[in-house]
Amino acid sequence: MNPSMVISPSFFSVDGLVGAVFLIMVAITLIGGLIACNSERLVRSVAGLIVCFVGVAGLYYFLNSPFVAMMQILIYVGAVAVTISFAIMLAAPEEQKRVGPSGPLVGPFGFATAALLAGGFSILAIRTDWKVMAKINDGSVKTIGIQLLTEYSMVFELISIVLLIAILGALVIARGGREG
Amino acid sequence: MRLTLLNVIVAVVIAIGFAALNAAYLVWAERRGAARIQRRPGPNINGPFGLLQPPLDGIKLMAKQLTIPGGADKVLFIAAPVLAMFPAIMSFVTIPFSETIVAKNMNVGVLMIFAFASMGGMSLVFAGWSSRNKYAMMSSVRAVSQAVAYEIPMLITTITVVMISGSMDLMEIVRQQSGSILHWNIFPLLGNSHNILMPMSFLIFFTCTLAETNRAPFDLGEAESELVAGFHTEYGSMGFGLFFMGEYANIVIGSCMTTILFLGGWNAPLPFLGFIPGVFWFLLKLYLLIATFIWIRWTFPRTTIYGLLNLSWKILIPLSLFNLLFTAGLIKVF
Numbered sequence: 001m002n003p004s005m006v007i008s009p010s011f012f013s014v015d016g017l018v019g020a021v022f023l024i025m026v027a028i029t030l031i032g033g034l035i036a037c038n039s040e041r042l043v044r045s046v047a048g049l050i051v052c053f054v055g056v057a058g059l060y061y062f063l064n065s066p067f068v069a070m071m072q073i074l075i076y077v078g079a080v081a082v083t084i085s086f087a088i089m090l091a092a093p094e095e096q097k098r099v100g101p102s103g104p105l106v107g108p109f110g111f112a113t114a115a116l117l118a119g120g121f122s123i124l125a126i127r128t129d130w131k132v133m134a135k136i137n138d139g140s141v142k143t144i145g146i147q148l149l150t151e152y153s154m155v156f157e158l159i160s161i162v163l164l165i166a167i168l169g170a171l172v173i174a175r176g177g178r179e180g
Numbered sequence: 181m182r183l184t185l186l187n188v189i190v191a192v193v194i195a196i197g198f199a200a201l202n203a204a205y206l207v208w209a210e211r212r213g214a215a216r217i218q219r220r221p222g223p224n225i226n227g228p229f230g231l232l233q234p235p236l237d238g239i240k241l242m243a244k245q246l247t248i249p250g251g252a253d254k255v256l257f258i259a260a261p262v263l264a265m266f267p268a269i270m271s272f273v274t275i276p277f278s279e280t281i282v283a284k285n286m287n288v289g290v291l292m293i294f295a296f297a298s299m300g301g302m303s304l305v306f307a308g309w310s311s312r313n314k315y316a317m318m319s320s321v322r323a324v325s326q327a328v329a330y331e332i333p334m335l336i337t338t339i340t341v342v343m344i345s346g347s348m349d350l351m352e353i354v355r356q357q358s359g360s361i362l363h364w365n366i367f368p369l370l371g372n373s374h375n376i377l378m379p380m381s382f383l384i385f386f387t388c389t390l391a392e393t394n395r396a397p398f399d400l401g402e403a404e405s406e407l408v409a410g411f412h413t414e415y416g417s418m419g420f421g422l423f424f425m426g427e428y429a430n431i432v433i434g435s436c437m438t439t440i441l442f443l444g445g446w447n448a449p450l451p452f453l454g455f456i457p458g459v460f461w462f463l464l465k466l467y468l469l470i471a472t473f474i475w476i477r478w479t480f481p482r483t484t485i486y487g488l489l490n491l492s493w494k495i496l497i498p499l500s501l502f503n504l505l506f507t508a509g510l511i512k513v514f
Contacts, residue, residue: 041253043256043305043306043309044255044256047256047259047306050299066286066287066288066292067288067291070288070291070295071291073295073296073299074291074294077295077298077299077302078294078295078297078298078299078331079298079328079331081302082301082302082305082327083328085305085309085324086321086324086325086328089305089317089320089321089324090321141287141288141348
């Protein structure tokens with residue numbers, strides 16, 4: 001590891017403030033995620049999810065891509081979270097804690113998976129030779145549009161396939177409910 | 181411009197101050213306007229023309245006890261009014277009041293405003309749900325369906341304007357409308373659009389703004405004849421005050437966006453009037469639009485929830501989609 005990277009900047013310098021903002025965003029994301037997973041009431045989970053999305057948007061903004069940050073808020077908070085709360089209000093009026101047989105992943109398996117993931121990511125983070133990336137482009141809408149439709153068109157198309165699969169899955173579930 | 185800490189603080193203070201001042205005095209304007217339309221005096225006792233009414237109301241609201249109903253979800257109950265006010269204040273950061281008066285111009289300004297505007301709906305949901313009150317709950321279900329229904333035509337109409345301007349930068353959109361009143365986006369002939377459907381776009385956008393800010397005739401969320409007071413039934417003191425301020429701050433944002441996208445922003449209506457600073461024209465257009473909001477509220481009766489949803493899904497969305505296709509075709513041909 002490059003030793004110059006280890007020296008932490010003073011808190012009151014620009015770099016220090018930037019680091020503080022970054023840490024705040026990471027904390028918001030993590031706290032939101034924890035609330036979303038652990039709360040017993042579904043609406044609170046949605047609230048946690050929103051906090052998490054806003055934190056992720058902050059990270060995108062921090063990474064110099066305001067367009068992606070705004071799309072994150074617009075799509076995930078403005079559309080996805082609203083749709084989820086719509087579904088909750090239509091489908092589950094009673095906010096009771098769900099008690100039922102837990103799946104096979106809960107318990108030792110779940111713990112092992114989590115440990116494996118955490119270990120793997122930690123090793124990855126430590127072993128990688130991190131480089132400070134130069135700004136690739138100005139991050140404007142025009143550049144992103146051109147890049148998406150030329151260099152990253154494959155990724156762009158794959159995302160649409162993911163959406164198609166999600167819609168098909170929703171249709172299958174809805175039909176199954178109707179017949180049964 | 182270098183971004184220093186002082187700049188940021190000044191911008192934030194001005195944004196919050198502007199939002200709060202507008203919210204307070206628009207309540208006064210609304211009550212006076214309502215009184216004039218209904219041929220009664222309105223608040224006219226405290227100070228000249230009743231101008232001291234808003235600060236006195238503020239003191240009264242802040243002095244009251246904050247009551248939280250038993251069984252309510254405390255965290256969300258307190259968070260909801262804050263969430264109503266916060267997106268509006270965030271949006272003020274990127275709104276250009278003139279060529280120079282803008283806190284932080286972004287090249288995705290349009291997106292930023294709509295991103296934060298879309299968060300406003302969630303505050304109604306949380307308020308209604310956390311109150312543990314049947315009427316509040318029904319109100320938040322209505323609010324969600326309304327927000328979903330009207331965001332779509334609003335965004336599609338905005339996309340047509342963005343397509344014409346070729347930019348999501350609010351300042352760039354305004355700059356392209358400079359010249360005279362005929363170059364504004366609402367008028368199709370001399371502007372850069374040549375799109376004869378622009379007046380219709382303006383109407384769709386304005387209607388959606390009315391609906392998104394929960395203003396009459398679309399204030400089904402707080403329909404007091406059916407739902408007591410809707411999502412803020414259980415709110416007293418400053419919680420209620422914050423909802424009120426949030427509503428008016430959102431009206432200001434909506435009117436700012438209408439001004440920027442369709443009415444030429446800070447541009448003077450005629451070239452020889454250009455010596456008057458742009459901020460004057462911007463505020464003039466802004467407050468004329470807000471006066472229209474108040475006028476509409478006290479003129480039209482409330483619609484029904486079915487009428488509201490039908491208007492969006494059956495009329496506004498097809499129209500705005502057609503408008504989008506038409507504009508795309510025009511851009512391709514010319």
